[in-house]
Amino acid sequence: MTRPTIDDIARRAGVSKSAVSFALNGRPGVSPATRDRILAVASEMNWRPHKAARALSGARSDAVGLVVARPAQTIGAEPFFGLLLAGLQAGLSARSIALHLMIVEDTAAEIEVYRRWTSERHVDGFVLVDLQHRDKRVPVLEELGVPAVVIGGPGGHGTLPSLWADDREAMLSLVDYLAALGHRRIAHVAGDEAFHHTRRRIRALKDASRRLHLVDAVSVPTDFSDAQGASATRALLSSPNRPSALIFDSDVMAVAGLAVAAEMGVAVPAGLSVVSFEDSLLTRIVHPAITALGRDTFALGGQVAAMLLAAIDEPGSVRDVQGATPRLTVRESTRAPYTEQEA
Amino acid sequence: MTRPTIDDIARRAGVSKSAVSFALNGRPGVSPATRDRILAVASEMNWRPHKAARALSGARSDAVGLVVARPAQTIGAEPFFGLLLAGLQAGLSARSIALHLMIVEDTAAEIEVYRRWTSERHVDGFVLVDLQHRDKRVPVLEELGVPAVVIGGPGGHGTLPSLWADDREAMLSLVDYLAALGHRRIAHVAGDEAFHHTRRRIRALKDASRRLHLVDAVSVPTDFSDAQGASATRALLSSPNRPSALIFDSDVMAVAGLAVAAEMGVAVPAGLSVVSFEDSLLTRIVHPAITALGRDTFALGGQVAAMLLAAIDEPGSVRDVQGATPRLTVRESTRAPYTEQEA
């Protein structure tokens, strides 16, 4: 048997197609008695709306898009991405909105997908991640006039609403903590300078370092990969004026850095304190467990979902929102630095 | 200006709607000259098909579904999932098929999504992961008659085609390797017994142990979490007859186990060899790097995508396929066990 259409329901209930449509959508124009009868027939016949048919009549497609331009490896590796995905999902599925995921090669391909999906009416809105300096995707989405929410900022995302984290404040608090422990030589294994947040963190470290009179607060940019994280760590630990504390911009790099320290015979935390700017399972399961600045990525996904749904319902109504301030979870990888006596 | 429809193109090119449709879909019925002219007009007007309209006329929805019933944490944590996703994407996007992702609470919800998406014509097919013993999803998908490909098996997936790995063979090779190094006391931190592959691995270990006359080849089932992986390791390492080698069913548990060993002062690999049944970034970046059985999860995703597309194109044409046999990458976490002299 083929799936029932509203026509079948209409026939069975002895009313017109339109009456069925009204009843099923909770619209006025049918009496309560008729409405109940229609609903009963519909559920008896196990009717479900045909998404495409609805979308064709100008309605929503009930889906949002997430397009990511990253190498496959990164997507598998970073817990951030999976958690964000799960959080988005949770926020969307409550209103049974689907998530269309697309993983592409580069930003050009990403923009092409935005264009295509918009004109095909494939999705009702987009979530934009990995905000970059002078991001080319922003003007395109603005031009397309499609609802979109940016994760990142503040600044650099034009008129699109964003959910942003105060990376500057986070970095300052991190440095304050390490300085309070007595660290004077702090180094930073940073991410990719193409990203806004990386730049902000680097700048914040510089400022804090000046304010607290730290020695050599150097930031080494990387591409976020474990390989570059490891080699940056190796270089820093080999320098004559070896830092006593390292700040890593990602959990993956922090773990890689930890391995380098072990390999070089540098004890953590006795000889080196390690802090990660990102928290996850990774930082928890290694030994020693890594002190990390944690934000609830799952919750973040949910928040973005809510913002995007609002932007779809009422374009222009959504404004920038500052996400929860990340909190430091102290674990086993940080302590006061070596003193001469100990050494 | 509103987006162009085939009617606009028809008017501009001076032909009928149908001629445009034929031309755009590469169907016979138009002369080469007319076809070229229509295509030129279409691209000039920047026309794109309206997905919903196409889908409504009985065509495909050009999307496949992946529904996962797992806690959010797991999805973020396991590289497997992200890599699979990326691989699937790569395989699908070549034919510009979208991936609809849905993360749900439990199997009941998952089945509900299968029902809904099928009757809504939301997707053309499904990918089924985490195959369980007596899996309830299989008969539902069979009943719905929707194309689907299972990752897992062999066996237990009814008439649905599956891409399966030979877990038994893999476990045997692993045990052979450890036995060749001289290990006699091998223990296994297993996954969830609800999963088919976990059961097969446990059975294989038992068989190998009997064949090789190993002592105490015990398997401890867990829920795949780092916490249970850690406590299983703790228990095994505390037993009077401590194993000299541990096999972990997942990378996350292997890393957690490594941390427990460090915490208990058990040196790896000197005092304990560690092997992971799954390879990923995780096993590579920790210290010591973990010897692991690796399969190319990204490629696996691509293979599944290809199978599903074939199943959609020609239902019933796709048969079970055995995936590539995982290969052992030896790293720093394995060596011959302690001998009495060394101890």
Next chain:
DNA sequence: CCGTTTCACTAGAGCGGTTTAGTAAAACTC
């Protein structure tokens, strides 16, 4: 040169919904 086949193209009926315009009856006005 007439009948048949092929070709290039058009008209128009769906696909499964939504929505507007219209209608008959019931319910209010005063």
Next chain:
DNA sequence: GAGTTTTACTAAACCGCTCTAGTGAAACGG
């Protein structure tokens, strides 16, 4: 109780595309 408004419902257009049936002209066959 005639006129107006409201209510409950129907008919049919419409969304953008696909595809079948049909048409007129050109090409072919003998």
